[in-house]
Amino acid sequence: MEQNCIDIRDQIMSQKLVKSVADALYIIGGKWKLPIIIALFAQSKRFNDLKRAVEGISARVLSNELKDLEANGFIKRRVYAEDTPVTVLYELTEYSNSLEEVVLALGNWGESHLMKLKTGLKEVQS
Amino acid sequence: MEQNCIDIRDQIMSQKLVKSVADALYIIGGKWKLPIIIALFAQSKRFNDLKRAVEGISARVLSNELKDLEANGFIKRRVYAEDTPVTVLYELTEYSNSLEEVVLALGNWGESHLMKLKTGLKEVQS
DNA sequence: GATACCAGTAAACTAAAGGTTACTAGTATC
DNA sequence: GATACTAGTAACCTTTAGTTTACTGGTATC
Numbered sequence: 001m002e003q004n005c006i007d008i009r010d011q012i013m014s015q016k017l018v019k020s021v022a023d024a025l026y027i028i029g030g031k032w033k034l035p036i037i038i039a040l041f042a043q044s045k046r047f048n049d050l051k052r053a054v055e056g057i058s059a060r061v062l063s064n065e066l067k068d069l070e071a072n073g074f075i076k077r078r079v080y081a082e083d084t085p086v087t088v089l090y091e092l093t094e095y096s097n098s099l100e101e102v103v104l105a106l107g108n109w110g111e112s113h114l115m116k117l118k119t120g121l122k123e124v125q126s
Numbered sequence: 127m128e129q130n131c132i133d134i135r136d137q138i139m140s141q142k143l144v145k146s147v148a149d150a151l152y153i154i155g156g157k158w159k160l161p162i163i164i165a166l167f168a169q170s171k172r173f174n175d176l177k178r179a180v181e182g183i184s185a186r187v188l189s190n191e192l193k194d195l196e197a198n199g200f201i202k203r204r205v206y207a208e209d210t211p212v213t214v215l216y217e218l219t220e221y222s223n224s225l226e227e228v229v230l231a232l233g234n235w236g237e238s239h240l241m242k243l244k245t246g247l248k249e250v251q252s
Numbered sequence: 253g254a255t256a257c258c259a260g261t262a263a264a265c266t267a268a269a270g271g272t273t274a275c276t277a278g279t280a281t282c
Numbered sequence: 283g284a285t286a287c288t289a290g291t292a293a294c295c296t297t298t299a300g301t302t303t304a305c306t307g308g309t310a311t312c
Contacts, residue, residue, distance in 0.1 A: 017233045021160050024236030029155055031270080034147050047289050058271055063290060085278065085288040098235065105231035107143045109224060110150030157299080173259050187300060189260060211258045211309060 024102070027072060032057055032065050034103060037074060037096055041103075044078075044091035066090060074099075153198060154225065158183055158191050163200060163222055164229060170204075170217035192216060200225075 028034055032054065039045065039053040051062050069075045074096045080087040154160055158180065165171065165179040177188050195201045200222045206213040 016237065017229070018161050018164050020233040020236030020240065021164065021229060022157075022236070023240055024232040025155070025157070025160065027236075027239060029151070029157075031148075031151070031155075034151065035144050038144050038147065048287080059290065060272090060292090061270060064270095083288095088289060098238065102231045102235045103143070103147060105228045106150040107146040109228045110146030110148070110153075111142065112224065113153060114146065114149055174257080184301060185260065186262090186302090190299095209258095211307090214259060 028099065028102070030065075032061060033069060034099075034106070036062070036065055036069065037092065037099060038103060040075065040090060040092045040096070044089050047088055047090070050090060150228070154228070158187060159195065160225075160229060160232070162188070162191055162195065163218065163225060166201065166216060166218045166222075167229075170215050173214055173216070176216060 028037075035054050035057075036050065039050060042053075045053060047062070047066075050066075051057060051059060054062065057065075066075065066077070070077055073093055076091050076093050078089040078091060080089065154163075161180050161183075162176065165176060168179075171179060173188070173192075176192075177183060177185060180188065183191075192201065192203070196203055199219055202217050202219050204215040204217065206215070
């Protein structure tokens with residue numbers, strides 16, 4: 001813990017950490033980007049399957065987010081024109097795997113935060 | 127890598143990961159929360175020091191974010207009424223340390239993403 | 253005596269994000 | 283023949299986030 005604190009402080013002093021975190025949040029922050037990516041981690045999906053998998057998202061927002069994610073190299077849009085009606089498959093690129101650590105860290109933290117809320121722990125330290 | 131993929135897939139199947147990540151983003155997402163926390167990791171600061179440290183934030187937004195962060199148990203607002211003018215110190219609580227893994231994961235990812243953009247790498251895999 | 257700093261707050265505004273409804277055209281199901 | 287599915291798009295609206303400007307009252311500096 002103390003060890004890690006020193007690590008993190010070194011990074012902070014250089015102002016690099018703030019910029020990196022801000023950049024990360026700019027790219028993958030927002031309500032839907034990570035939920036979409038997580039849904040696609042499980043398996044590639046078609047537009048409406050994805051819409052059902054990501055609870056609460058609207059077609060408009062999903063469409064916009066997918067364009068964004070594709071532009072940033074996270075997903076690939078595959079069109080099977082020979083099908084009727086046309087099948088469109090969205091799948092993750094190799095680059096999305098780089099997000100695994102971030103996703104797991106956020107997931108772990110979010111989970112323990114929920115636990116903390118449920119058990120009603122108060123912070124004991126100032 | 128393959129090992130980790132199996133890990134993450136297990137979590138996804140249970141739908142827990144999505145909920146946890148969404149919760150985490152709800153609490154610490156947004157443009158300013160993590161930059162403020164990172165600035166305070168370095169050391170406790172007064173309102174205007176913090177405003178200078180977090181580049182680009184306005185007083186109104188900083189004030190709102192601080193209230194939010196305090197309500198969620200991340201920071202402590204300490205008032206030194208004996209000073210003239212009154213000194214107000216914002217400092218992190220112990221609970222903020224739980225964010226270290228998240229901050230470092232986002233920082234690492236953001237940094238390597240910036241590197242990728244600069245060197246103009248294209249993804250080689252579909 | 254004017255200016256700047258302290259820790260904010262209030263009001264009014266703009267910008268960005270997200271939601272809702274309706275619609276496309278071709279096919280399959282009831 | 284009505285309904286539902288395919289993959290979205292367009293227009294419109296609401297909500298949230300963030301900015302700008304001006305202001306507080308007491309102290310220190312020029």
